[in-house]
Amino acid sequence: MDKYTALQVFEALSSGVRLDVFRLLVQAGPEGRVAGDISSALDIPPTNLSFHLKGLAQAGLVTAEQEGRFQRYRANIALMVDTIGFLTENCCGEGVSCELTGVAEGVCKP
Amino acid sequence: MDKYTALQVFEALSSGVRLDVFRLLVQAGPEGRVAGDISSALDIPPTNLSFHLKGLAQAGLVTAEQEGRFQRYRANIALMVDTIGFLTENCCGEGVSCELTGVAEGVCKP
DNA sequence: AAAATGCTTCAACTTTTCTTGAAGTGTTGA
DNA sequence: TCAACACTTCAAGAAAAGTTGAAGCATTTT
Numbered sequence: 001m002d003k004y005t006a007l008q009v010f011e012a013l014s015s016g017v018r019l020d021v022f023r024l025l026v027q028a029g030p031e032g033r034v035a036g037d038i039s040s041a042l043d044i045p046p047t048n049l050s051f052h053l054k055g056l057a058q059a060g061l062v063t064a065e066q067e068g069r070f071q072r073y074r075a076n077i078a079l080m081v082d083t084i085g086f087l088t089e090n091c092c093g094e095g096v097s098c099e100l101t102g103v104a105e106g107v108c109k110p
Numbered sequence: 111m112d113k114y115t116a117l118q119v120f121e122a123l124s125s126g127v128r129l130d131v132f133r134l135l136v137q138a139g140p141e142g143r144v145a146g147d148i149s150s151a152l153d154i155p156p157t158n159l160s161f162h163l164k165g166l167a168q169a170g171l172v173t174a175e176q177e178g179r180f181q182r183y184r185a186n187i188a189l190m191v192d193t194i195g196f197l198t199e200n201c202c203g204e205g206v207s208c209e210l211t212g213v214a215e216g217v218c219k220p
Numbered sequence: 221a222a223a224a225t226g227c228t229t230c231a232a233c234t235t236t237t238c239t240t241g242a243a244g245t246g247t248t249g250a
Numbered sequence: 251t252c253a254a255c256a257c258t259t260c261a262a263g264a265a266a267a268g269t270t271g272a273a274g275c276a277t278t279t280t
Contacts, residue, residue, distance in 0.1 A: 007129055013197075014124035015238085019117055026201045035257060048239060050258055069247040069256050077201055084194050087123075091136045091187055125268080145227060158269060160228050165267095179226050179277040 001086040005060070009083045012059035017044060018052045022061055025075035032074035034067065111196040115170070119193045122169035127154060128162045132171055135185035142184035144177065 013019050020042050025032060033041070039049045053073060056062040060079050065072045123129050130152050135142060143151070149159045163183060166172040170189050175182045 003126070003129065007124070007126055010120050010123040010129065013120040014117070016113075016117055017238090019113065019120065023197065023199075026197060026199075029201070036255095039257095045240070046257065047241075047259090051238075054258085066246095071257060075201075077198060080194065080197055084190065087133065087136065087190055088187060089133075089136075091139070091185075127268090146225095149227095155270075156227065157229090157271075161268075164228085176276095181227060 001082055003086075006083050006086045008059040009061060009079065012056050012061050015052065015055075017042075017048070018056055021049070021052060022056060022075055025062060025073055026077060028075070030074065032065075032072050034070040034072050036070070038073065111192055116193050116196045118169040119171060119189065122166050122171050125162065125165075127152075127158070128166055131159070131162060132166060132185055135172060135183055136187060138185070140184065142175075142182045144180040144182050146180070148183065 013022060021038060021044075024038060024041060035046070035049060035053065038044070038053075039046050042049075044052075053062065053064070057064055057073075061076055062073045063076060065074070123132060131148060131154075134148060134151060145156070145159060145163065148154070148163075149156050152159075154162075163172065163174070167174055167183075171186055172183045173186060175184070
């Protein structure tokens with residue numbers, strides 16, 4: 001993963017609205033949710049929701065699929081997990097031990 | 111972890127400058143780095159760096175310790191790892207399998 | 221004590237992001 | 251075909267974040 005991709009991911013999750021939307025989609029699982037469904041579940045006006053969904057989709061954190069006149073969104077959890085790998089790169093290299101950094105086991109040595 | 115804490119973490123990492131700083135500190139390990147060191151390593155004016163370090167510290171992603179007239183910063187990787195746990199909460203619950211979501215093994219069932 | 225160093229805070233400006241109503245696109249059902 | 255529906259795009263104003271030089275505070279050196 002490159003820095004730009006990671007930055008897009010963090011930017012996407014740096015808004016309360018988008019964080020709520022992503023979490024809702026994570027909990028929805030592979031079925032995902034259609035836009036209007038998300039709008040009413042979180043009480044966000046459709047115009048505003050569309051703006052934020054665009055940001056999440058651009059970052060790759062959600063995928064969009066047309067379903068008749070509905071638009072179904074799904075979370076991409078794998079990208080989120082990969083992003084952590086990017087952040088913890090080299091955190092245990094060069095004589096730096098996991099014990100000292102307090103990092104959970106398995107994170108630094110995948 | 112609550113939503114506010116997670117949001118602070120993502121906001122903190124949603125800037126290119128702060129992402130660079132955090133990654134530098136992750137790679138620096140437990141020794142950390144003093145502010146002036148970071149400033150010259152990443153070519154960021156001290157004033158601006160101070161602004162961004164404040165954001166990272168407020169989110170809890172870095173800690174600051176005075177060392178004479180220097181200020182030493184260290185990364186808090188554990189918080190980053192915890193934040194992922196928050197995001198993937200319930201992602202495999204209620205009949206939703208990890209296989210379908212494509213999530214790395216062990217993430218959903220810690 | 222005075223000057224130098226390391227860093228932060230402040231104030232002002234610039235830039236970006238957010239929010240909302242109005243208008244637009246495509247789809248479905250009467 | 252026409253109205254209703256689901257959602258997105260557009261435009262404009264409001265709010266938040268980023269950047270910089272000048273000034274401030276604390277520590278160290280001379």
